[in-house]
Structure formats: structure tokens, C-alpha cells
Amino acid sequence: MNLYSKISGTGSYLPPKRVTNHDLAQQLAAQGIETSDEWIVSRSGISARHFAEDDVCASDLAVLAGERAIEASGLDKSQIDLIILATSTPDHLGGFPSTACIVQRKLGLGNSAAFDVQAVCSGFIYALSIADAMIKSGNHKHVLVIGAEVFSRILDFKDRTTCVLFGDGAGAVVLSASEEPGVLATKIRADGNYSHILSVPGKAAGGAIAGSPYVHMDGPAVFKIAVSVLEKVALEVLSSAQMTSADIDWLVPHQANIRIMQSTAKKLHLPLEKVVATVDQHGNTSAASIPLALDVAVRDGRIKLGQTVLMEGVGGGFTWGAAVVRM
Structure with missing residues (x-):
């Protein structure tokens, strides 16, 4: 079998x-920085975003999303035997203890394994591939x-x-073991030669941050490389699944920029x-954006079994x- x-x-x-966008434009205007709804929408397709309160961590958001996924699966949470959490904004500086372990504690899943994955906006695809x-x-x-x-904690306003x-x-x-095919193929790639074009360059040094946080x-x-590599990796993974784009019912891309998605x-x-x-309603939520968009489309009935x-x-x-993935 x-x-x-x-x-x-x-x-x-x-x-x-x-x-x-209007709220944000007013906030920036108070600092002498000009922007507008039209400027933001025309360049990104984003109309709004959500910001966590100061006392809310990535693990808190993860727990709430995780609980909803477990409920939708019909499983008891005690049946979860591994947690893989993709994040670039962990609860603790240095990334340990891992945010996945904190989520495990908050969910009461003491017998599961748990670890974080750091691949920034590709994090969910990396985590799914590992799972x-x-x-x-x-x-x-x-x-x-x-x-x-x-x-929001690492944005320069x-x-x-x-x-x-x-x-x-x-x-x-x-993600559950099944006798029926679900994940048909995955491909993950990286090129550290481009690490400088999108980063948080600050470092912890002597109890302070050296460089920009x-x-x-x-x-x-980023736009130029993103459009190129997304096409290539899509064709690669379709080939691995012995499919073409004609076999795809839905494309759920990373929700970063509507122009990249359309291209x-x-x-x-x-x-x-x-x-x-869904980028218009929540902006770029990095590793969260793909599963967030997937859940929205599953729950509103667009994506079907x-x-x-x-x-x-x-x-x-x-x-x-x-x-x-076959749903």
C-alpha cells in the first residue's frame, strides 16, 4: 500500500x-511622509492589513489558526504528532525556544515533535514539503x-x-497520512546570491541590535526575480506531478503583490x-499568506474536495x- x-x-x-490604506496614510502624514490609497493599490493591490496588538506574539496567532485547522480536520488535537511552524518573526530573539514549541505548549500537545522553519515568504511551502x-x-x-x-514588529514606518x-x-x-494521493509534488529552491535584496540586516551584539532591525x-x-522563479518552479512541480497548468483548478500564490500574481x-x-x-484584505503576511488564502477559499466554497x-x-x-495538491 x-x-x-x-x-x-x-x-x-x-x-x-x-x-x-487611508488609516496608514494618515499615520505616515503625521511623520511628514506622503502616501495614499491610490498609490498603494496601484503598486501592490493592497487595500488593508491587520496588525497585532503589542502583547500578541506569532505563537498566539498560530494557535488560533491551528485550532481552526484541527477542528476542520475532525481530529482530536491529541492526534497531532508533529508541529512545523514557518515564521520570520519568532516569539524570541535568536529563535529559541522555537515558536513551534511555544505553540505546542499553548495547544497542550506535549507528546508531539515541534520545530520552526525559516524561509521567509516561502516558509509554508518549505514546511509543507517537509511535512x-x-x-x-x-x-x-x-x-x-x-x-x-x-x-508589523519589523517595519520601518x-x-x-x-x-x-x-x-x-x-x-x-x-496534513494527514492517507491511502489517497493528496500532496502530488513539491519543489523547493534557494539562491543565497540574492540574499541582499530582501532582508532584515540587523544582528544581536552585546545586548543591543547592530544594524537595522x-x-x-x-x-x-525582487519583482523581476520573483516573476522568473515562480514560473520556473511552477513548471518544475507540474512536471513532477505529470501535469500541465491545464490540470490546475486553482492557483493559490503567495499574497505579496497583485502584479506578481497576475504575471x-x-x-x-x-x-x-x-x-x-486575498492580498487586498491583509497585505503580505509572509509565511502565513498561502495557507491563509487557501483557508479563505476552502471556507467560502471556491476550493472543493x-x-x-x-x-x-x-x-x-x-x-x-x-x-x-489534490484536496
């Missing part, structure tokens, strides 16, 4: 504080895969080219009607990846 992994439940969570391999190895049966971010793009949130799936991005360079769909000859786009979904993401590192 062949062993497969299949998504058995999805969940997501956005913090209650919703910040519209798929862990299940197919026979070592785990039900894996909670989460992307959770509080990017004096830099309108980055602070308008990102938001906070979490998305999750439960904020997101720095070369927008035009990728065009290159894959997919109509925009097959693209799940038996349909085939192509997910793909690209992020700092430079990292990228894609997965073909």
Missing part, C-alpha cells in the same frame, strides 16, 4: 485591528503545518516602500478567475517553492 499525505483541515486567523516527507516516511500521521507572522506592504496573520493546515527590500529586483498566472496560461487573491491546487511562494534568502 502506498502512503500519501493529504490536507485534512485548514484554518486561519487575522488579528482584529484592521488598518486601511509531506515526514508522513511518507511513516514516522508521523498528522502534522500541523502553520505559517504565522507579526511583521518611515519607509513607505515597505511599511505599506506587510501585515500580521496566521494560516494552517493539518527593519525589513529592507529592493522592490524592482505568474499569465505565464502559466491560467485565467485570473482561477487565482485565489477533489480539486487540484497549485501553491507557490517566493521570499528572502532568496527562496522559492511550489506544491501541487
